[in-house]
Amino acid sequence: MSTSEPVTEPAEEFTVAQAQVDGGGEVANGSPLAETEYKVEVKLADMQADPNNPLYSAKSFEELKLSDELLKGIQHMNFRKPSKIQEKALPLLLLDPPTNMIAQSQSGTGKTAAFSLNILSRIDISRVEPQALALAPSRELARQILGVITHMGQFMEGLKTMAAIPDPSRRNQRFEAHVLVGTPGTVQEQLRRKLIKADGIKILVLDEADNMLDQQGLGEQCTRVKTLLPKSIQTVLFSATFPPAVINYANRFAPNANVLTLAHEELTIEGIKQLYIDIDKDNDKYATLLKFYGLMTQASSIIFVRTRRTAEELEKRMVAEGHKVAQLSGALEGPERDRVIDQFRSGEAKVLITTNVLARGIDVESVTMVINYDVPTMADGREADPETYLHRIGRTGRFGRVGVALTFVHDRQSWEQLHAIANYFKTDLHPIDTSDWDNVEEMIQNIIKSSRAGKSTKEMTEMITGL
Numbered sequence: 458m459s460t461s462e463p464v465t466e467p468a469e470e471f472t473v474a475q476a477q478v479d480g481g482g483e484v485a486n487g488s489p490l491a492e493t494e495y496k497v498e499v500k501l502a503d504m505q506a507d508p509n510n511p512l513y514s515a516k517s518f519e520e521l522k523l524s525d526e527l528l529k530g531i532q533h534m535n536f537r538k539p540s541k542i543q544e545k546a547l548p549l550l551l552l553d554p555p556t557n558m559i560a561q562s563q564s565g566t567g568k569t570a571a572f573s574l575n576i577l578s579r580i581d582i583s584r585v586e587p588q589a590l591a592l593a594p595s596r597e598l599a600r601q602i603l604g605v606i607t608h609m610g611q612f613m614e615g616l617k618t619m620a621a622i623p624d625p626s627r628r629n630q631r632f633e634a635h636v637l638v639g640t641p642g643t644v645q646e647q648l649r650r651k652l653i654k655a656d657g658i659k660i661l662v663l664d665e666a667d668n669m670l671d672q673q674g675l676g677e678q679c680t681r682v683k684t685l686l687p688k689s690i691q692t693v694l695f696s697a698t699f700p701p702a703v704i705n706y707a708n709r710f711a712p713n714a715n716v717l718t719l720a721h722e723e724l725t726i727e728g729i730k731q732l733y734i735d736i737d738k739d740n741d742k743y744a745t746l747l748k749f750y751g752l753m754t755q756a757s758s759i760i761f762v763r764t765r766r767t768a769e770e771l772e773k774r775m776v777a778e779g780h781k782v783a784q785l786s787g788a789l790e791g792p793e794r795d796r797v798i799d800q801f802r803s804g805e806a807k808v809l810i811t812t813n814v815l816a817r818g819i820d821v822e823s824v825t826m827v828i829n830y831d832v833p834t835m836a837d838g839r840e841a842d843p844e845t846y847l848h849r850i851g852r853t854g855r856f857g858r859v860g861v862a863l864t865f866v867h868d869r870q871s872w873e874q875l876h877a878i879a880n881y882f883k884t885d886l887h888p889i890d891t892s893d894w895d896n897v898e899e900m901i902q903n904i905i906k907s908s909r910a911g912k913s914t915k916e917m918t919e920m921i922t923g924l
């Protein structure tokens with residue numbers, strides 16, 4: 458061995474017990490599914506029977522030609538019927554010869570399972586080497602996807618899955634697993650160091666693909682990763698959003714792909730009730746937030762802010778006043794980030810303050826309220842960022858559940874930004890009248906409660922149109 462070669466360690470595989478999955482998996486979070494399962498199922502069955510609903514499907518999982526092991530995995534996750542994206546994407550993904558895909562579907566409609574089932578269907582279990590690689594923009598999302606794949610594939614005997622995310626304690630590990638899920642920087646580095654063997658890789662998935670291709674740094678890393686993989690791979694791009702600016706790039710990244718897209722007017726989720734509060738001054742935002750604290754802890758909530766600094770300041774202030782909150786931003790080290798998200802997922806922490814780092818993909822079913830403390834904007838801080846708004850509010854209302862998305866506006870600029878977002882999606886945002894707090898509390902409490910009681914979205918709309 459030459460001295461420049463890394464000293465490699467055997468791979469440490471990921472286990473089902475570590476899997477981070479919600480939505481009916483065994484590893485549940487703060488809101489115990491058992492309490493609501495029956496009612497939620499009733500509602501879900503109605504939604505899945507409605508052809509206009511993104512959760513609708515005419516077919517069963519059995520009809521999608523999946524292996525018995527995978528059908529067992531799906532059953533174990535309590536999935537009864539596929540969603541629309543699963544039903545449409547899977548047959549195209551499973552075509553032989555494999556074909557590239559660019560696919561879009563609303564937040565929380567089961568895109569992860571769609572690409573995971575393709576990955577698991579194509580694995581040759583007898584060869585323990587990387588055969589599929591899924592990339593995500595954050596370590597939390599990569600860990601979550603890994604959890605879904607591991608959980609879903611638990612009946613495939615011998616299946617090995619691993620995370621490829623920054624981990625200084627395992628810098629020299631070899632990635633001896635069938636499926637790898639990671640972040641682009643780490644994967645690129647480990648491919649370059651030959652700790653990830655590239656020549657057996659058949660599938661490359663980019664989750665949150667528009668973000669991955671569009672963001673400076675991430676886009677270059679993804680392109681580099683792709684050039685280090687075999688030419689013949691199946692490239693699969695998934696996201697809830699594909700803004701026009703990235704479509705061309707996506708088409709080049711995944712040439713001749715089967716394309717499933719939606720118009721942006723179709724992207725809002727009916728179960729997410731979008732509200733806003735007009736606050737007089739910036740200073741009053743914090744006081745207003747505190748008024749919501751009791752409501753925020755009834756299930757779980759995420760507060761999105763623009764900068765790491767605001768996240769840290771809010772955390773400090775709230776903790777100093779005796780409120781129990783967790784905070785996660787890119788300023789924290791990996792293990793600390795893992796600890797915070799795990800606490801939130803388990804329900805130990807009910808309120809999470811974060812930046813756009815967690816705007817995408819994170820799936821915690823107990824989240825009933827998302828607060829946009831700062832309206833999402835582009836990097837310049839001026840122009841509204843509708844895509845990020847959609848991803849942020851999509852952390853609630855997962856797979857037919859209901860939730861509240863509340864945005865704070867405090868001046869003309871933030872009001873105009875929110876207005877631009879509403880226009881973009883052609884959606885109605887309901888103002889909250891802050892002069893009558895009892896009424897506000899009651900209304901939000903009703904929405905939150907109804908998410909547990911499985912109230913229909915029609916009833917939900919009636920509940921807030923009185924505002």
Ligand SMILES: Nc1ncnc2c1ncn2[C@@H]1O[C@H](COP(=O)(O)OP(=O)(O)OP(=O)(O)O)[C@@H](O)[C@H]1O
Binds near residue numbers: 537697817818820856
């Ligand atoms: N067929 C199904 N039946 C029941 N639940 C499902 C089904 N498919 C997925 N789910 C659940 O729905 C939730 C949302 O799925 P997922 O995280 O894949 O959404 P997504 O479309 O990737 O959302 P986002 O755009 O926010 O990343 C998960 O908790 C998942 O377990």
